Amino acid sequence: MNWNWTTLKDFLPSFWDGLLVTLQALLLGSLIAFALGLFWALAQRSRLKVVSWPVTAFTEFIRNTPLLVQLFFIFYVLPEWGLTLSALTTGVVGLGLHYSTYTAEVYRAGIDGVPAGQWEAATALSLPRSRTWTAVILPQALRRVVPALGNYVIAMLKDSPMLMTIGVLEMLGEARQFGSQTFHMNEPIVLVGIAFILIAYPASLLLRALERRLVR
Amino acid sequence: MTDFSAGLWELLLRGVWITVQLTVYSAALGAAVAFVVGLARTHRLWIVRFISGAYFEIFRGTSALVLMIWVFFVVPLTLGWQLVPMWAAVLTLGCTYGAYGSEIVRGAVAAVPPAQTEAGIALGFTPAQRLRKIVLPQAWPEMVPPFNNLLIELLKGTALVSVLGVGDITFAAQLVRNATGDSAPVYTVILVMYFVLAFLLTRVMRLVERRAKAGVGRSAPSGRTVIRKAGPGPRKDLVADSSATGGAA
Numbered sequence: 001m002n003w004n005w006t007t008l009k010d011f012l013p014s015f016w017d018g019l020l021v022t023l024q025a026l027l028l029g030s031l032i033a034f035a036l037g038l039f040w041a042l043a044q045r046s047r048l049k050v051v052s053w054p055v056t057a058f059t060e061f062i063r064n065t066p067l068l069v070q071l072f073f074i075f076y077v078l079p080e081w082g083l084t085l086s087a088l089t090t091g092v093v094g095l096g097l098h099y100s101t102y103t104a105e106v107y108r109a110g111i112d113g114v115p116a117g118q119w120e121a122a123t124a125l126s127l128p129r130s131r132t133w134t135a136v137i138l139p140q141a142l143r144r145v146v147p148a149l150g151n152y153v154i155a156m157l158k159d160s161p162m163l164m165t166i167g168v169l170e171m172l173g174e175a176r177q178f179g180s181q182t183f184h185m186n187e188p189i190v191l192v193g194i195a196f197i198l199i200a201y202p203a204s205l206l207l208r209a210l211e212r213r214l215v216r
Numbered sequence: 217m218t219d220f221s222a223g224l225w226e227l228l229l230r231g232v233w234i235t236v237q238l239t240v241y242s243a244a245l246g247a248a249v250a251f252v253v254g255l256a257r258t259h260r261l262w263i264v265r266f267i268s269g270a271y272f273e274i275f276r277g278t279s280a281l282v283l284m285i286w287v288f289f290v291v292p293l294t295l296g297w298q299l300v301p302m303w304a305a306v307l308t309l310g311c312t313y314g315a316y317g318s319e320i321v322r323g324a325v326a327a328v329p330p331a332q333t334e335a336g337i338a339l340g341f342t343p344a345q346r347l348r349k350i351v352l353p354q355a356w357p358e359m360v361p362p363f364n365n366l367l368i369e370l371l372k373g374t375a376l377v378s379v380l381g382v383g384d385i386t387f388a389a390q391l392v393r394n395a396t397g398d399s400a401p402v403y404t405v406i407l408v409m410y411f412v413l414a415f416l417l418t419r420v421m422r423l424v425e426r427r428a429k430a431g432v433g434r435s436a437p438s439g440r441t442v443i444r445k446a447g448p449g450p451r452k453d454l455v456a457d458s459s460a461t462g463g464a465a
């Protein structure tokens with residue numbers, strides 16, 4: 001193994017840029033995934049078949065097809081339809097949309113996990129439907145799903161290198177660019193790999209601790 | 217739908233075949249890794265638990281694409297020999313998804329009631345016999361549904377190999393896109409192809425699950441069987457249910 005610390009030092013500035021882009025994509029992607037996932041989960045519970053059925057079909061389709069292809073689809077097909085997004089926006093939308101179908105399942109399980117007595121109590125108190133959701137069901141459901149949502153944020157972090165393929169200069173994109181300019185591929189890639197572990201491992205420990213506190 | 221020539225369809229279908237091969241080989245390697253690492257993580261020696269735990273955290277912690285690019289671009293430069301792209305991909309996918317699988321194996325083995333192991337000890341089974349004849353047969357049905365999810369993740373993960381230039385579905389789609397200059401049809405077609413593959417995979421795993429559950433005297437997962445339990449016998453129940461198990465993938 002020819003390991004060169006100077007190469008590593010040369011790569012560091014681009015690495016920080018890449019890390020920033022990765023975290024940016026992760027943060028925005030998570031926000032989309034959390035919001036859209038809740039929307040899917042509620043729409044799937046709708047009593048109207050015309051709402052619940054297409055939403056279920058759509059989320060199943062997105063969940064069972066590769067994120068990489070979805071990114072290509074958003075990146076290459078939407079402009080043909082007259083909607084041009086930047087590479088990073090495409091990546092954020094792709095990550096958010098893909099993972100919203102996972103968070104939808106998480107929310108669904110959380111909502112199903114609220115005891116039936118809570119629904120009955122809300123009915124007995126003749127709370128309006130909107131109040132039942134916002135004051136009784138969702139607060140209890142969301143508390144339970146926080147750790148599971150966090151796991152998907154970590155999963156999203158590990159899928160973020162795919163954004164490289166559409167030209168986003170996140171960590172792996174920076175490493176690859178550096179490699180093609182200097183022909184030193186080893187050090188950047190190893191650093192990026194370690195960076196992923198250094199972010200993901202403490203985050204998963206944190207989630208485990210959170211799970212012990214929130215989910216009884 | 218579109219004006220793909222026969223040659224382009226052939227390209228896509230050859231891509232499907234590569235994707236299927238990749239999925240099968242990586243799943244085989246992944247299953248081996250999952251069982252070895254998963255069982256090692258329940259080993260009584262701390263050093264074995266530590267090494268397998270480190271393997272799990274490293275491969276779970278980093279991204280499959282980063283590993284794949286490292287194996288593909290860096291290993292040849294440093295070691296002087298190069299893996300065929302296909303096998304570099306199978307190696308990384310198998311090791312990564314095997315790490316995820318090891319958690320499934322560990323969890324399912326831990327969920328077998330301890331009394332079962334104790335009974336095995338009382339009857340004078342060797343540790344290997346306990347594992348093979350008592351623990352694994354009971355843990356296996358619990359593993360099948362999460363393995364199904366993991367297999368679908370693996371199938372989706374195979375799309376990454378297109379970055380290395382392996383001619384899977386996604387790579388073929390890029391070629392078709394370049395040839396026709398039209399993105400919408402080809403990407404729609406391959407998304408549907410992936411979905412169909414995932415659907416078929418789920419159907420196969422449902423069969424495996426039913427077999428596994430029947431093997432330990434439990435019936436199929438759907439709630440419907442519970443209601444029909446009052447009928448003549450469990451065997452007939454399983455047969456009757458085989459047509460009824462449907463639902464989304």
